[in-house]
Each structure stands twice: as C-alpha cells, then as structure tokens.
Amino acid sequence: MPSALETPLSGNLLLRALRVPDRALLEPHLELKPYRRGEVLFEAGVDVSHISFPLGPCVAALVIGLQDGRAVETATVGHEGAIGGVVSQGLLPAFSRAVVQVPGSVLRVEAAVLQQIKQTSPGLRNLMTRYSDCLLAQVLQSVACNASHTIEARCSRWLLSLQDRLGSEVLPITHEVLAELLGVQRSYLTRTLRTLQEQGLIQVRRGRIIIESRPLMEAAACECHGAVKRHFETVLGAVYNASGTLVSLRPVPAEGPPMSQAV
Amino acid sequence: MPSALETPLSGNLLLRALRVPDRALLEPHLELKPYRRGEVLFEAGVDVSHISFPLGPCVAALVIGLQDGRAVETATVGHEGAIGGVVSQGLLPAFSRAVVQVPGSVLRVEAAVLQQIKQTSPGLRNLMTRYSDCLLAQVLQSVACNASHTIEARCSRWLLSLQDRLGSEVLPITHEVLAELLGVQRSYLTRTLRTLQEQGLIQVRRGRIIIESRPLMEAAACECHGAVKRHFETVLGAVYNASGTLVSLRPVPAEGPPMSQAV
DNA sequence: GGCTGTCTGTACACAAGTGCACAGATGCTC
DNA sequence: GAGCATCTGTGCACTTGTGTACAGACAGCC
Structure with a gap:
C-alpha cells in the first residue's frame, strides 16, 4: 500500500510541503479513505480518533449545529489543510461536526500516532502549528464577516x-x-x-x-476572502496561480538553530 | 519582585491550575503590567512578542478591523485565559488586534521563553493546548451565532x-x-x-x-453562551458558582504515562 | 454651580433579510 | 421517454436592522 500512496500523498499541500524524511515518518501510518457528499468525519462531542488530510478536490466543513436544527459552517478545509484535532491535538472531544461538502478521498492518521511523530519531527510540528494559526485566522475573520457583511x-x-x-x-x-x-x-x-x-x-x-x-x-466579495488568503501566504507561504487557485505551500525549510520559534 | 507576584499569579485561573513545579518554572519570567481601557496589547500583522495572562477583572478582546473602519470582536479573554500567540505559539504575525475592554493588569511572559519552558513542562503544554481548544470553540460558536441569532x-x-x-x-x-x-x-x-x-x-x-x-x-441569550461554557467545563474543568461566575479550572493532574495525548 | 464632552433616547425613512407558499424546471432512473 | 424527486424561481407580507439626525441627560472638571 505505501507505493499506492505515493501519488495520493502529493494531493494534499500540507503533506507535500513536508521534507522527505518527515514524510517518510508519516507515510506508513496514512490510510486512504474515500468520502461521499454529506458524510460525517466526526461528530461534535465525540473524541476525534483521526486527523484527515483531504486530497484533490475533497472539501470538508466544520459545522456547528444549532438548537433549531440548523447547521452553520464555521470553516472550510480542502487539500490545503487538515481536519480533526488540529488545535486540540486530538483526543479532546470535538466541538464541531465535520461534514464532507465535495466528495473525494482523505489520507488519515490516528491522532495519537500523529502526536507521537510530532515529538520527533520539528518540521511536522512547525507545519501543523502554522496551519492551526491559519485555521484560526479563517474562523476569526468569519466572525467579523458574519457580523457585518x-x-x-x-x-x-x-x-x-x-x-x-x-x-x-x-x-x-x-x-x-x-x-x-x-x-x-x-x-x-x-x-x-x-x-x-x-x-x-x-x-x-x-x-x-x-x-x-x-x-x-x-x-x-468582501475583503475577508483576501485577508485570509494573505495570512495563508505569510504563514504557510501559500502560492496561488493566475486564476486565484491555491497550488502549493512553501516547503518546510531544513532544520536550523533559529527554528525553536514555532515548536 | 517574585514575592510581589505571589498573589497576582493566583489572579489568573490558567496559572492557578498549574502544579507548583510548573508554576515555579514560569514565575521568574512573569512581568506584571497594568493596562487602561482601550489600550492595545498587540496589533494585527505584527509579531507577538509576549503572551499575557489577564488578572482579576481585566478583560481583553481579539478584534478584527474591517476596511470600513469598524472593529468587530471575535473573542473575549479574561482571567480564565491567555492572549497572544496561544495557537500560533508566538512569533508568527498576529491576525487580530488585542484591545483591553475592562482595565486591569496582566502577567506576561516573552513568547520565546514560554515556548522554552513548554519544552520541559508537559503540564504547561497540556494546559495551553486545552485552552487553545476552548478559545477555538468560543470563536467557532461565534461564527454560527453571528450568522443566525x-x-x-x-x-x-x-x-x-x-x-x-x-x-x-x-x-x-x-x-x-x-x-x-x-x-x-x-x-x-x-x-x-x-x-x-x-x-x-x-x-x-x-x-x-x-x-x-x-x-x-x-x-x-442564545444557546451559544451555554455551549461554550460547557466546553470549558469538559476540556478545562471550569467551575462556576451559583451565580454563573467562573471561579476556577481543574488543576493540572500529576504526570503519568497516559499523558502523551495532549502534548 | 455652571460648562463641556460624552453618552443615551428616540424618530423616521429605508434596506436587508425572513418565512412561507407554490409553480416550474431539471436531471436521473427505470 | 415517462415519471419522480429534488432543486430553482418568484410572489408577498412581515420583521429585523441600518443610517442619519438631533435632543436631552449625565458626570466630571474647573
């Protein structure tokens, strides 16, 4: 199966941004899983067992269910990111539900295993921290956006x-x-x-x-789209093509002494 | 000055939840700083140099500035939390501005120093991760809230x-x-x-x-207030008194083998 | 005790968005 | 290629919230 993952793995920009040795640590534990539209990755209130890296066109949403039955989106995650315990580091109950909006596959790894690997890989740690910050930025902007646009x-x-x-x-x-x-x-x-x-x-x-x-x-569109995009650029080195599509993230740099920052 | 901090330190619930040895690691690096209403802890786009733990009545807000000049609140932080690079782990540019709403003092520590201490203290790491998750929960709920209530x-x-x-x-x-x-x-x-x-x-x-x-x-009020409160209870063991006021957080448990989870 | 700046109360025309109902269109299945 | 479920278009009464303007009230200061 590892060989079969060779190609899929590059379908997620976070995974692709990792250096080869870091990727090698993760690869044996990645499981390919297809999802259909509307399928639920995890429910609110339940411990998150896996962290999922959407591939290709697959897009999921973090959704908050309200008492009146509505379910409002709070964040969108596609092939640029990961979903499930990104901030909570897994194994805390999820606050939101994760629902697939555009069908496709994800590569997923057990939350505990990812934590284990992070211990030994500053590059992975650094990358996930940066992505967490971008996810938060996206959500922060949405609060203001929903309040005023x-x-x-x-x-x-x-x-x-x-x-x-x-x-x-x-x-x-x-x-x-x-x-x-x-x-x-x-x-x-x-x-x-x-x-x-x-x-x-x-x-x-x-x-x-x-x-x-x-x-x-x-x-x-409101300024919010651009504001979030810019933060992805500065924090993750996101690169967009002429038509605005997200094509890659800055590769994680080689380890050096001044790297202690985003541990 | 360390002795002068003895009392202030207990004015922040996160710091108070730490075990004595962890607190001792942090204490020498904490600096007491008073703020007036409207003062800015950090600006959007600027690297966050310090992480601040509000004391007593001090309350700050994470605020997103919009193009039309408005500045909408996205999260509130009081003596139950911390502000500044909580998710980004410091040293990434802040996405939002932090403004003091209710004046008071904070204890603050240099972001880099906090990161250093986290390396050696699983208890502190665990606590900060849990708080990050609660902060995110608060913001997620606000997205849905602003969209529908x-x-x-x-x-x-x-x-x-x-x-x-x-x-x-x-x-x-x-x-x-x-x-x-x-x-x-x-x-x-x-x-x-x-x-x-x-x-x-x-x-x-x-x-x-x-x-x-x-x-x-x-x-x-909408359900959102209760929903966030409940998450604080399950994740941080928040305790509220009869009149609803937040009085303490569950003390960080002693280290044990099954602690690897929230590293 | 009077002045002054800020904060609060209210009025009104208008825009944005809800809630519901139902007709019509579209694509998919059999 | 007919039938059917789902999705889209539109009408209408109504509520919520905006934008702006201005009068009055409060509290602190000199």
Whole structure:
C-alpha cells in the first residue's frame, strides 16, 4: 500500500510541503479513505480518533449545529489543510461536526500516532502549528464577516474560497446547501445568486454554480476572502496561480538553530 | 519582585491550575503590567512578542478591523485565559488586534521563553493546548451565532459572558463600544437594551449595564453562551458558582504515562 | 454651580433579510 | 421517454436592522 500512496500523498499541500524524511515518518501510518457528499468525519462531542488530510478536490466543513436544527459552517478545509484535532491535538472531544461538502478521498492518521511523530519531527510540528494559526485566522475573520457583511458579499466570498480549493470554475453545490452553510434563507440566497448571474459574475445551474468572471467576483466579495488568503501566504507561504487557485505551500525549510520559534 | 507576584499569579485561573513545579518554572519570567481601557496589547500583522495572562477583572478582546473602519470582536479573554500567540505559539504575525475592554493588569511572559519552558513542562503544554481548544470553540460558536441569532440574543450572550469573567453584576461598558464589538448599529443596540430593561433583565446606566436577573438573561441569550461554557467545563474543568461566575479550572493532574495525548 | 464632552433616547425613512407558499424546471432512473 | 424527486424561481407580507439626525441627560472638571 505505501507505493499506492505515493501519488495520493502529493494531493494534499500540507503533506507535500513536508521534507522527505518527515514524510517518510508519516507515510506508513496514512490510510486512504474515500468520502461521499454529506458524510460525517466526526461528530461534535465525540473524541476525534483521526486527523484527515483531504486530497484533490475533497472539501470538508466544520459545522456547528444549532438548537433549531440548523447547521452553520464555521470553516472550510480542502487539500490545503487538515481536519480533526488540529488545535486540540486530538483526543479532546470535538466541538464541531465535520461534514464532507465535495466528495473525494482523505489520507488519515490516528491522532495519537500523529502526536507521537510530532515529538520527533520539528518540521511536522512547525507545519501543523502554522496551519492551526491559519485555521484560526479563517474562523476569526468569519466572525467579523458574519457580523457585518451582506449576504451577497459573504456568498461571493464563499464561492471564491471554494474555487481556490477546487481549481475549477464549476462548483458543485446547491442553493439549499449553501444557504444552510451561510446560515441564511434559501429563497433569499436564490435571489442573490440570480442578481450575481444578471451581472455576469456567475452562471447558475441545477446543483452547480459556475464562476464566469473571477475579477468581478472578487469585487463583489468582501475583503475577508483576501485577508485570509494573505495570512495563508505569510504563514504557510501559500502560492496561488493566475486564476486565484491555491497550488502549493512553501516547503518546510531544513532544520536550523533559529527554528525553536514555532515548536 | 517574585514575592510581589505571589498573589497576582493566583489572579489568573490558567496559572492557578498549574502544579507548583510548573508554576515555579514560569514565575521568574512573569512581568506584571497594568493596562487602561482601550489600550492595545498587540496589533494585527505584527509579531507577538509576549503572551499575557489577564488578572482579576481585566478583560481583553481579539478584534478584527474591517476596511470600513469598524472593529468587530471575535473573542473575549479574561482571567480564565491567555492572549497572544496561544495557537500560533508566538512569533508568527498576529491576525487580530488585542484591545483591553475592562482595565486591569496582566502577567506576561516573552513568547520565546514560554515556548522554552513548554519544552520541559508537559503540564504547561497540556494546559495551553486545552485552552487553545476552548478559545477555538468560543470563536467557532461565534461564527454560527453571528450568522443566525438576533441582536437581542447576541447582546445578552455577550453581557453574560462578561459577567462570568468579572463576577460582578455591574458591567462597565457603553452602548457605543458594545455596538462596535457586536458589529451593529449603536442606535438599535440602545433600543434593544431598553427592551431588556423594560422586561426587568438589566438596568441601563451611563457607561454601565447592571444585570438585574441572571436567569432571565440566560433565557434571553442564545444557546451559544451555554455551549461554550460547557466546553470549558469538559476540556478545562471550569467551575462556576451559583451565580454563573467562573471561579476556577481543574488543576493540572500529576504526570503519568497516559499523558502523551495532549502534548 | 455652571460648562463641556460624552453618552443615551428616540424618530423616521429605508434596506436587508425572513418565512412561507407554490409553480416550474431539471436531471436521473427505470 | 415517462415519471419522480429534488432543486430553482418568484410572489408577498412581515420583521429585523441600518443610517442619519438631533435632543436631552449625565458626570466630571474647573
């Protein structure tokens, strides 16, 4: 199986950013697991047994369930990151649920094993800490965003960030689901999307939304999209191609004395 | 000065939860620093040099500044926690600004020094990891909260969480400031507070809000307040007194073999 | 005790978003 | 290629919250 993982492993940018020896430590413990849309990686309140690195197009969301039955998205994680005990270091009960939004596979490792390996690998430790900080940044920005930006702007932001992760203009999502994630009314979201379509930003199809003009979308979206992206750049050295898609992270540098910082 | 710190140190619940030897490691490096209302602990984009443990009534907020000049609160930190590079482990640029809402003192330590001590103290490491998880939980819940709850509910939640930290019914805050933190219109917040007052939940005074009936407040607030509180209980063993005030955290247990979890 | 700056109360026109209901379109399955 | 479940479009009454403006109240200061 290790040989079969050779290719998949490069489908996650965090794993790809690791140096070869660190990757070698992790590789024997990685398990490939496919997920369908809507599948749950872990439930809120349950101990997180594994940490998962989404591959290729796979995108999951951290979701908070509310008493009235709604379930609002708090963070999106794709092939640029990891999900499950990233901050809690595993083995603490999860506060949120993790749900697959775009189907695909993940590479996962037992939380305890990852902790073990981190002990011996400063590079891995450093990388995971940096990613944690980016995840937090994303969430912090969303708090402010949800408090102050219009649904049109938030919706645009969300679509852009999905495109960043997928690298495709065709975003497989229904109004229903997107409205739930944003915590807004479905009928109003439909109207909003219609407006965006009339302005030539997107095309609306059944079950998918097609980005027509990324520049216009970026103008319609709030600053939050850019702010988070910039933090990914400075902290993880994220690299984006011309069309805004996230293509790689800065490789973890070789160990040196001044590395003690982000242990 | 170490002797002068003897008492202050117990004014922060995280520090108080540490075992004596761990505390001893930290103590010589702690510096007492007073802050006034509105003072900035660190700015967004700047490297965080220190990590601060608020004492007694001191409360700070993580704030995201928006392009239109507004500055919305994303998290509140009082004597139950710490602020500055908690997740990023210091020495990464801060994503948010930290502003003092209720004046008081903090004990602070250089980020690099704290990292150093963590290397040798599993207890401290474990505690900080748990606190990080609680901080994230608080922020995750706020994303969902801001997306779906009314201003009245959010305002009530906020007042309750300040009371938890202060342990007093008199909350020193103006409508102006609270409206900004919640990301809402000042005039509408005044109306909301008026409504709460007419229902006997609070009393409104110039520059302060007095909680009249905590039970009624809890009914008016959204579930988010309770959800975060419960996570603090399970993860940090937070203990609340009859009137809802946070009084202590579970002491860090003695080291044992099964401790490897939250390294 | 009067002045002054800040904070609070309220009014009003308006925009944004909800909640619900139902018609119509689309894609998939058999 | 007909049927069906799901998704999308739209209408309408209503609530929540914005934006702006201004009057009055409070507390601290000299």
